[in-house]
Structures are given as structure tokens and as C-alpha cells.
Amino acid sequence: IGSSTSEKMTVNLATDMTALNTAIGATSGTYTTPGTPGTELTATANATIDLLSTALASIGTVRSALGASANRLEHVYNNLSNISTNSKAATGRIMDVDFASESSKMTTNQMLLQAGTAMLKQSNSMSSMVMSLLQ
Template identity: 55%
Template structure:
């Protein structure tokens, strides 16, 4: 039907042009940002899933840092204990030498001076060894009670490491060794040194086991982060090949719709020609 008031062809073309323009704008936005989902309108369910995956991934990334810091702290403590053990062994050497019948009183006096100096330095290490400004072995230190490591993205993913019993045994053994006198009880000091060295070894072994566990936690977190990020990317990231083709299609439709809109204006001229 030819009508001056209603141009159905123009209205239909304008409606199609508007829809195509909206789709073209969406494609250009996606290509410009690199994201398939730029607002909840693009994919409401996908955005919710991606948000949850992002929270998990970020939490695991921080947990990875936690495990590395935990390993560093354990290695700091283990390194200090290694030096303590070296001094304990030297103290045993001195006690063994002092116990020999060839050692004179003057010899034993000189050995005792070194023995006591080493005991004092062991006290210094056990008191002042710290990590991040916090003591590790002194009263109230990190390892005097259970130490909890946050090793995951959720509140339940923790590792409670408790070396307090082994540390107490070591502290007791070192105190007994410090109280030894190689001038009058060299044989007893040898036994005390053996006990202290064994206690050091027990605590160092515990530190090593804990550090190894945290290393495995770190590796597993890396695997989970990789796959979580990949899953999030499949939801959020735009497929450039597909979206570029889609944009090209919409551009062609825009050109065609614009041309047809121009043609639809000639309908009114046809009505006017009937009145001539």
C-alpha cells in the first residue's frame, strides 16, 4: 500500500538498522577491550562464574606467596640451627680433648674459656634469630607454639605446624650443655653435647619436612592457578577471529540498511507522482 503517512519499508529498515548498529557497537567494544563480557548484560551467568574463578585465582596467588615466605622462615631457622650444631660439635671436641689425661690444668682452663664463649654465642643465636622482626626461638617466638600457614584461597585451607615440643627439648639440652664444666666434668660434657646435637638434628629435620610440604603446596597452587585462569579466560576473553568476522558482517549489514533506508524515501515520491 502506498501512503504518505506510513512508510512501512522505512520503519522496518530503521528497526533493522538500529539492531545492527547495537550489535556492531557491541562487537567493537569487545574487540577494543579484549573481553567478551564487558557488563553483566553480555553474559550474566558467565560473569558470575568468572567472578568466582577470579576470586579463587587471586586468593591462590597470595597463598603461593605465603608458602614461599613460610619456606624462607623455616630455612632461616634451619640455617641458625646448623650454626648452633657446628658450635655444639666444637664444644664436644673441646670436652673430648679436656677429658684426656694429657691435658694439663692450663690446657683445660683455655678450653673452658672457648667452651663457655661458644655456649654464650649459642644463647645469642637462640635469642636473636628472627624473621620479619619476629623472634623464632626466644620466649614467645614463632616456633614456641603452633604456627599456622594460610595455604589456600579459602579460610579452611591452612597448615598448622607445631615444633614447640622439639624446640623445648633442644632448649633444655642446650641449657644443660651450657652448665657443663669441662675442667671438672669433661666426660659428662661429651654426653651433654651428644644430646644437644641430637636435639638440634631432630628440630632441623622437622623444619626440612615442613619446608618440603610447603614446596609441594606451592607447586599444586601453581597448577590450580593455571587451570583456573584458563577457565576464566574462556568465559571472559573475546575470540578475535570470530568477533572480527562478526563485526565485518554487521558493518556490511549497516551499509545495506543505510542504502535501503535511502531507497525507502522514494516511496513518498511515488505517491506524489500519482497526484500529478
């Protein structure tokens, strides 16, 4: 999970799901028809409430594990999107900078070429002027 293909994320809910399955199984296995009103009914209701509470806690554990994984994946997605956007912007800036730099170099080289050509032309005319003076 990240900018490299070797980075991986493993979500293992086996333990949490086993605990949830056990808690739900215990809840459904202990249901009995109501007995006579009184302490027996109260004890059965309290035991069922405790089992339901355990099952709800197990559900909360599974949900929190899934939520943490989802948050991590969302963070990685946002980070990779940001990297992609910044890389594209940087590539554009580099290309713009290179174009401007190369244009400047070309202009400089053209000016040097023109100056060199003018100097050659003048040196050729100087030799003919010296020859005409010597005659």
C-alpha cells in the first residue's frame, strides 16, 4: 500500500469474526421459552442480555477493524493522488523551464554566430584594404 508495488496491506479479521460467530451462536443457543414469572425469568433475561452485550462488543470490534482499514486505504489513496498531481505539475514546470532555457541558449548561439560572421567579413575586407594600400 503506497508508492511501491511491493507494499501490501493485509486485513485479517479471522479472530474477530470467530469471536463474533461464537458470541452470536451463544446468544441464539441460550434462548429458552419464558418460564414462570419470578427469579428464573429474570436470570434468563439477564443472561441473554449479557450474551447480547458480548455479541454487540464483538460486532464493534469487527466494525472498528474494518473502519481502521478503510481509513488507512483512504489515506493512502489521497496521498497517492497528491503525489500524482504534484508529479504532473513538476513535469510541466520542468518542460516549461527547459523550453525557456533552450530558447535563451539558441538566441545566444545565434548572436555569437552573427558576430563571428561579421568579424570574418571584416577581416576579409581588411586584407583587401591592406593590399590596395600596398599597391
